[in-house]
Structure formats: structure tokens, C-alpha cells
Amino acid sequence: MAEKSIFTEKEIAFLRELIRQGVPFMIVGLAAAALQGAFVVTQDIDLWFADLGDPRIARALKKVGGSYIPPSHLSPPLFAGKSVELFDIVTAMHGLDEFGSEMKRAVDIPLGSVTVKAMPIERIIASKESTGRQKDLLALPVLKDAAATIKAKTKSKRRTRRKRSKS
């Protein structure tokens, strides 16, 4: 079992607060892939927001003792504070549709006491393929094998369920 000292109730509290405030967002990148079953490593949890200027984000941050550092010419926008330091802000996803269309495809993932939206693994693959960056290309074989395995497993589960309902 993995150590429970990483991604604890404090991070979940932030996600819960974003949901409670009604902020449209989803988990993207390798964290989203890991949530769906891909055996990948990641340092952060990328969050893609419909509108980074949404005042409800600031309200959610305030509730958990975090703050927002706006982008400067030297750095991208950031979250600061113990409860939000694992999260990275994503402002655009390469090679994908706009936020609204991608949100319609998002999958629901139960995460502790909350259910969050995450980008489907197929869309993560599409985005990584379009960036052409070496670190993204390196992740592709594992992501593609994971997507195929998840599909095969889902199919076999459905088959078993059908068989069982017949018997």
C-alpha cells in the first residue's frame, strides 16, 4: 500500500471546496491517467480551469488557507500554501478542443469523499501526441498500453456481467 502522507485530506478539502463553489475544472495530465489506472509517475496534479479569473477559485483557496500567485513574465500562475502545493495550474491543453467540449467528455472519479472530473486517458494521449515534447512522447507507450488494458478489462467485466444476468 502506498504511503498515506501524500495526497491527504488537505488536498481533498481543496477539491471539495472547488466543487462546492461550483468551479468548472478537471484533473488532466498524468495524475488523471494514474487515477484511471495507468502506471505512471507524476510530481503534481494538474488542474485545468474553465476560467482562471473565476472569483470562486479564490474563495475555495481562502477556505483551505491557500493563495493564488498570478502569472508574471517569469513564471506561470501558481497556487501557494501547504494545502494546494501539489496542484499545478494548466492554462491550455495542446491539441485538444476548448474546455467546454473536453469537460463533456470528462470522466467521474471517486477520490476519497469527493467525486472529481478527470480527462479521459484517450484525450491525455491525444494531447501528449500533439505537443511533440520528449517527456510527453516518452510517456506515450505506457499510456497507450494502459488505455488498451482498461478497455479490455471493461469489456471482459461487461461480458461477465451479461453472462451472470443470463444464468
Place this chain on the structure above:
Amino acid sequence: MGSLLERASVSKTAFYSLVRKDDILPRSICSIASALDVSPLAFLEEDVEAIKARRLIKEADAIARAHPGLDRENVRHTLLMLSMEPIERLRRGLIRGRKIDIH
């Protein structure tokens, strides 16, 4: 019971046919155990984790056979991840990611 059988991939028919049997162990196992003066369960003692791992390998092999382009280890690791709760999958990814800096 329904969800347990689903997780174990055992049909209700198979389960109830097992329940109806007087003895679920092969007669030969019981005879050998009796000759050795040990419980037949002695032959069945195995680590639950080992059983799970073997089942996982078997399932990974079946998927890899059906999809020749897939890497067997990637399939096995994905199946292992799928056997965990999403929060546990994420924690594993984060722990490994923070131990080895690949960026």
C-alpha cells in the same frame, strides 16, 4: 454476495454448484492427507497475495495474447493499479514521481 462473486469473476451457477457439494476437495487430496495424517488444508495453504499475483499474471497474459502490440509488464502494472482505489493509484504515482525527478 453478488458483488463478491463479480469481483471474483465467479458465476452464481458455479457458486451454487460448489455450495451443493459435500466436499469441495478432490477425493485424492483427502486420501493423501489421510495417509500422511495431516489436514487436507495443509496442501492449500498459500499466501493470499501470491494467489492474487498469479491471477493478475494470468489475466495480463490473456490480454497481452489478445492484443499482440501491448507490453506484458505495462498490462500487468495497469491491472495492478485497477485493483486499487483511484486515490491509492494517484498516491502511488505521486510517491514515485517525487522520489525520482524525471522533469
